[in-house]
Amino acid sequence: MSIVKKDIRAFSREELKSIFSEQGEKAFRAQQVYEWLWKKSAGTFDEMTNLSIPLRSWLNENFKINRIEVVDKQISSDKTIKSGFRLHDGHVVEGVLIPADDRMTACVSSQVGCSLTCKFCATGKLDRIRNLNPDEIYDQVVHIRNWAQKHYNQPLTNIVFMGMGEPLLNYKNVLAAIEKITSPEGLGMSNERITVSTAGIAKMIERLADDRVKFRLALSLHAANDSKRNQIMPINESNSLDSIIKALAYFHSMTRNRITFEYIAFRDFNDSMQDARELLAICKQIPAKVNIIEYNPTGDGLFQKSEQNTIDKFASFLMKNGVQTTVRRSRGKDIDAACGQLANKKHQEALIN
Numbered sequence: 296m297s298i299v300k301k302d303i304r305a306f307s308r309e310e311l312k313s314i315f316s317e318q319g320e321k322a323f324r325a326q327q328v329y330e331w332l333w334k335k336s337a338g339t340f341d342e343m344t345n346l347s348i349p350l351r352s353w354l355n356e357n358f359k360i361n362r363i364e365v366v367d368k369q370i371s372s373d374k375t376i377k378s379g380f381r382l383h384d385g386h387v388v389e390g391v392l393i394p395a396d397d398r399m400t401a402c403v404s405s406q407v408g409c410s411l412t413c414k415f416c417a418t419g420k421l422d423r424i425r426n427l428n429p430d431e432i433y434d435q436v437v438h439i440r441n442w443a444q445k446h447y448n449q450p451l452t453n454i455v456f457m458g459m460g461e462p463l464l465n466y467k468n469v470l471a472a473i474e475k476i477t478s479p480e481g482l483g484m485s486n487e488r489i490t491v492s493t494a495g496i497a498k499m500i501e502r503l504a505d506d507r508v509k510f511r512l513a514l515s516l517h518a519a520n521d522s523k524r525n526q527i528m529p530i531n532e533s534n535s536l537d538s539i540i541k542a543l544a545y546f547h548s549m550t551r552n553r554i555t556f557e558y559i560a561f562r563d564f565n566d567s568m569q570d571a572r573e574l575l576a577i578c579k580q581i582p583a584k585v586n587i588i589e590y591n592p593t594g595d596g597l598f599q600k601s602e603q604n605t606i607d608k609f610a611s612f613l614m615k616n617g618v619q620t621t622v623r624r625s626r627g628k629d630i631d632a633a634c635g636q637l638a639n640k641k642h643q644e645a646l647i648n
């Protein structure tokens with residue numbers, strides 16, 4: 296009879312302890328395995344050299360470790376590194392390392408595909424296939440952290456959930472992954488260095504507030520009134536700007552965390568001074584900073600990026616009015632690693648050819 300092997304990282308430490316004690320093993324053995332699985336990111340039971348050989352073979356017979364696998368790693372001329380990660384069931388998501396002067400940022404995916412169909416985003420053109428498990432999110436960070444060390448001899452400093460998918464529609468698993476990433480028994484990274492980016496789902500933002508999360512939150516705003524936002528982000532039809540702003544105010548009151556508004560500058564769509572005034576009015580309602588993002592073409596010609604001097608004027612208007620504003624240049628464009636370009640292009644091509 297063949298046994299269906301269980302994914303060992305789906306068990307909590309307490310669950311592992313009771314599985315081990317049923318097996319007649321000591322609790323500290325479960326602790327050792329747990330450390331190998333998370334802190335040391337072991338990919339096989341055979342690596343767990345402080346366990347006896349019979350215990351290792353019992354683990355091999357009954358459990359599996361679904362480590363994700365790196366496929367098609369590419370390095371951009373600006374040092375950005377992107378890779379596909381193949382999941383145990385064959386699906387591929389993408390993750391990116393973005394090096395800058397003072398930081399090394401990992402950009403990770405939370406879902407296979409996405410359900411939100413934002414008009415400017417390449418991932419939005421794919422269907423949502425499934426949520427990632429906590430370990431699949433965790434593994435992306437581990438790989439990207441290793442690249443930072445190996446290629447640039449630097450520690451990973453920041454993590455952004457700005458890859459494929461809508462993190463707040465995979466709420467439980469994203470929070471479980473962050474729990475592991477920040478735990479001393481995992482990667483021990485700081486919550487302040489983690490940013491979850493959302494297209495804006497009011498109910499879920501309120502849930503983050505109720506859970507008093509410690510990580511940072513970014514809202515992909517991109518338009519400062521409902522009629523424009525509805526045109527580019529269908530999720531806005533059921534989550535009006537008012538409802539999102541109310542949820543963000545609640546989030547801020549519960550967590551004291553400042554919010555970041557991400558704002559892609561689209562030429563002749565949202566980059567006029569009138570748009571800047573409407574954005575300023577939103578910023579006056581909650582403590583927030585603004586990140587103006589250069590639009591990365593996704594190949595359909597629907598949008599163009601704003602002129603540099605238009606962006607400068609827009610940004611300096613906000614700054615003059617007391618809003619902390621940064622203009623983010625796009626990174627990794629030559630390898631389709633930039634925001635909104637993650638669409639498994641290579642894999643789609645491979646499927647077509």
Ligand code: SAH
Nearest residue numbers: 416457460461492493494515590591634635
């Ligand atoms: N679903 C989440 C996270 C993924 S998108 C969210 O919407 O926030 C991560 C960031 O990339 C978001 O701010 C998104 O709006 C932005 N983005 C998407 N497509 C882009 C494009 N073509 N050019 C520039 N930024 C883009």
